[in-house]
Amino acid sequence: MTAIHARFKLDYPGFTLDVDIKLPGSGVTALFGPSGSGKTTLLRCIAGLEHAEGGLLRMNDQVWQDGEKFLPTHARSLGYVFQEAGLFPHLSVRRNLEYGLIRIVPDKRKVQLEQVVELLGLSKLMARTDPTSLSGGERQRIAIGRALLTSPNLLLMDEPLSALDAASKQEIFPYLERLHRELEIPVLYVSHALDEVARLADHLVLLEQGRVIANGTLGETLSRLDLPTAHLDDAGAVIEAKVAMHDEAYSLTRLDFSGGSLWVSKIERAAGTLMRARVLARDVSVAIAAPHGSSITNIVAARIVEIRDEGRDRVSLRLAVGGGQTLLSRITRRSRDQLGLVAGMEVYAQVKSVALIA
Amino acid sequence: MTAIHARFKLDYPGFTLDVDIKLPGSGVTALFGPSGSGKTTLLRCIAGLEHAEGGLLRMNDQVWQDGEKFLPTHARSLGYVFQEAGLFPHLSVRRNLEYGLIRIVPDKRKVQLEQVVELLGLSKLMARTDPTSLSGGERQRIAIGRALLTSPNLLLMDEPLSALDAASKQEIFPYLERLHRELEIPVLYVSHALDEVARLADHLVLLEQGRVIANGTLGETLSRLDLPTAHLDDAGAVIEAKVAMHDEAYSLTRLDFSGGSLWVSKIERAAGTLMRARVLARDVSVAIAAPHGSSITNIVAARIVEIRDEGRDRVSLRLAVGGGQTLLSRITRRSRDQLGLVAGMEVYAQVKSVALIA
Amino acid sequence: MDSTISPADLAAIWLTIKLATVVTAILLLVGTPLAWWLARTRCWWKGAVGAVVALPIVLPPTVIGFYLLVAMGPHGPLGQLTQTLGIGLLPFTFAGLVVASVIYSLPFVVQPLQNAFEAIPERTLEIASTLRASALDTFFSVALPLAKPGLFTASVLGFAHTVGEFGVVLMIGGNIPDQTRVASVQIYDHVQAMEYTQAHWLSAALLLFSFAVLLLLYTFHPTGKRK
């Protein structure tokens, strides 16, 4: 479903953005890259805020920008949450929220005010008249709500959750998920937090110095050891598995995939539902013999596909776990030598912790 | 070492800050709490930006503020990194950095420009004249450097790293640690990221609706089960241990304590140095027989002291590991039952990951 | 000599208020788009336009008045134009006063407005455009409200300057009672005729009225202080 095609070239002194990417027309695409790699610049190009000569932007059947045409920002059906909240200082909280809403004809409003207020926990703030007196997180939540209320066909979010605490994030995540699932709004999501990305994104674009160095599905991209993401603390892989059964007594759920099974905290999903589970490399240890008498519940038979040095003391292992799926493991170099691990060897992957994505 | 005493009461419509806390005069104190809980407001009071009637602020022997006295902000030797970078738009990057520096007499400059430029990776940005064209992360790094360069006696940081990517964070962390260790600058650090807090902080203050609900050392506070933090993923304990030996070949260092030893990534410390290591509960699994052939390097004999339910599917174990020290472990309730774990039992704690604090 | 304010004085005051109000309204209508254009354009001849707008103030009002009189007279280009349009001649009419005052006070309105518009961060306008506001919509819903302090200053300076102006007005207006004899001209006449008592009274009345209006405005005006 390649529905967004963006091609931009933009020169700043000392920095050049040069991208040509196709992105899926639904789901969340994460834009990931170091500070100054051009994430914001790319979003600005897409929004039409930068006038990149010879740029091209196609949204499904619509051309937003090409050699001849340049749709101005306000004519592009998009929502943009900026890196800084940027509330209108002259408008009350309510008027800020409604700013975009009232500019959409009522028929086309897919997102309602009450919905957003409830979800983002804004009811207490609605009466505030001076948005400059709000806390950082409060401002950011209003900015998110304001963008959502334009019922956009594309949502651009530039680190929208960085000012929010874990609890608020936990509340907003499911809504964003629901949003892009139910309303089919594709989201382009810039974030520095890999766990956030892993939680939300289906698709991942890696930027470095203004260039796209990877563009693919989340699982695919994250399990590659040649990308910078592999060096991060939060490196890990994604497993697709089906809900197999619930253990009511211990409040656990078993997910099955062709290579084995994983136990996770109980989820309210019917058996058979397809789920995606993210497993961090640092949560995976390996054993050469089947472990017994350990509190580690999830043990999966695996074959070492690839071993790469990771810094001076650690190595990353790529493990094939059956069904063409992959796990990553990060262990000390010494353990590798002590256990005599080499590519091709059959081992047991011990998974301490599993996070469900969707 | 209670060296900072702060007492403030401040009323806004719908919000009251009411705190009376004593904080250590060195190390990093994390301020943790949900959005709108008053973290920024507290920092502003301490900085003298809010004029709280009847407030009290003592820094070591100095009174910064009491019934009679009110030291204006510029006379308080503090650095403040705001939630938004707030660079001076009329000054170049270099002049922004130097703004505070040139206001400090050269004798009192404990932090040097070159040092900060290198650490924060600013050398490429120094020639930039228009700070408004910087990326979000670039701005934030300059704001941090600018505050550091005033060589403050107290550093207030309001989510300074939220706009930074993991790699930048990893580079800045050690410097911040070195800063407060070598220069003995106490840091008050607001963050939403518990892993950031755990990495950096010695001391933790929990705020909720303008009130302090906990104030203590990091280990103490994080392992308390009655606090909101207990439900967070990052609960854990702290082990004090001495540097015993280095394994140059594998680039590892062994820390010994009376109950056993832990291998960590090699650190440049002489043997005998006392270190503190933080071990997250979720990184500790237990086994009833000594494990063999596993990549998990750190295995410590332990005795179960206490078992507590943690949610419906998990339990927390408190493990005595000798020398009166404690480890926490979080495992599934089912594993507890399968392994027949009860208080008093001897087990093996398998530690997947260790973070050094100081 | 009467020590209070005569009916003629009252008529002059009333005419002044009428003139200043009409002129201020027109100044804002003309000056606001002009200032917005000056604040936002990257045109190279923007500087020239700015300079031309500011130019009238460097000439003495009476001289400006003289040139306007000639230009608006039956043989002047403006006069030809108004005659062709069937409006007739402007000198010695209220409309003539309005036109002259607008030209003469324009810079006092354009300058503060331009500053206010320039102080609005580009980002704020960008945000509005991502919220579906067209350029015009953004101008009215964001730029104008945020430029309130500038609008305020522009109105005060434009109004006060029109009230106090008399060189241009005297020249163009011909000092016709009830039609073009505004308060400033009337005070001037009193002073020239050494009718000091009347001059004092009328000045005092004008000052008091203006002070009251300004005080009200200043006290309740939307402060531009930003957080």
Place this chain on the structure above:
Amino acid sequence: MDSTISPADLAAIWLTIKLATVVTAILLLVGTPLAWWLARTRCWWKGAVGAVVALPIVLPPTVIGFYLLVAMGPHGPLGQLTQTLGIGLLPFTFAGLVVASVIYSLPFVVQPLQNAFEAIPERTLEIASTLRASALDTFFSVALPLAKPGLFTASVLGFAHTVGEFGVVLMIGGNIPDQTRVASVQIYDHVQAMEYTQAHWLSAALLLFSFAVLLLLYTFHPTGKRK
């Protein structure tokens, strides 16, 4: 009659430039702290001060000139003061022109400056104070540079208004060659004497000079556009 600019005209132009420069400098020196105070204070009588500053413009210049003349004369309060201070009397001297012009042009300088100061976010000043800058230091290192567009407008309006002013100047200055006969008065005299050719030349010279200065300023001025 000569169609070029006479030495007397040149002297007048020179005097005008001198006067306008001195007056603008004093206006900025006086107006900047005043505007800063007006922008930052929460005093209840701030509105009154603002209104009083704006008040001179609502009176016709000649009338202001008349009142100032009386006040600065040998029996006026200002005159008594200057005599006591040993400065002598101000009317008919260059110093007198300066004082009168400053009073008359003050609002054109204070208003734009006040707006510029009010537009500086409180946060920016707070940041400076956390970087050890005292209030005064912050004013010079942050507020003043950020208020550049306002300073620019204030200077342009103050300078141009002083150049063009002639009612006050004529009254206080007494039209004395080389001392108080500035270009505006000179042009006025030419027009009164129906020496139109001279008036045109001098006007053109003044306009051209002002246009050149303004164009230069406008083209290279620090644009206030914010990101």
Place this chain on the structure above:
Amino acid sequence: QTAQADEKLTIAAAADLKFALDQIVVLFKSTHPAAQIEAIYGSSGNFSTQLRQGAPYDLYFSADIAYPRALKEEGFAASEVQTYGMGRIVLWSLTRDASKMTLADLTDPSIQKIAIANPQHAPYGKRAEEALRASGVWEKVESKLVYGENIAQTAQYVQSGNAQIGIIALSLALSPELAQQGGYALIPDKLHQPLEQGFIITKHGADNTLAHEFAGFITDKQTKAIMTRYGFVLPDAVK
């Protein structure tokens, strides 16, 4: 007072005197080559106000003798008030032949605007009003009147075509600028009070010998000839 200071003379004179006085000064200078003489022209009323506040003028020539008389009474004069001429008013037009017109012709409906100086304070304006009243047309023309601040501005209203006709000073109608344009008709001086114009040596000029010499020069024959040429009726001729 040094001798050098005495070589300087500042004369404040009514604007209508400009054309005559400029020539008189040239003439005077031929006998006083070292003298530095500045003639400043403006409104008689302004000058009298300024003289009360110590203006540095040595001689004051007013268009209306009332001003110097008041100054004399208040002690600001160093000489008697001397009459130097009588002003005359004329009907003047650019577009029609005014030389054949009388005040009664002003009621002609094709004349839409008539410019006179402001009778409130300008002496020529006062006389114009008197003449209009005396000839019985005031009521009929009042609505057509526009008022110049002074006599020069009044002439400019006519000159620029905005007024079809005006009542101005004879001295102005005879001035180099206006003499070639249009024609004028003298208004009989029976119709208005005499326009007596006088001058004084001011307190400031009391010790200025040049001021006294210039005052004496006003009764010189050559001076009188110039005054007559520019339309001033000399005091002795009035009798």
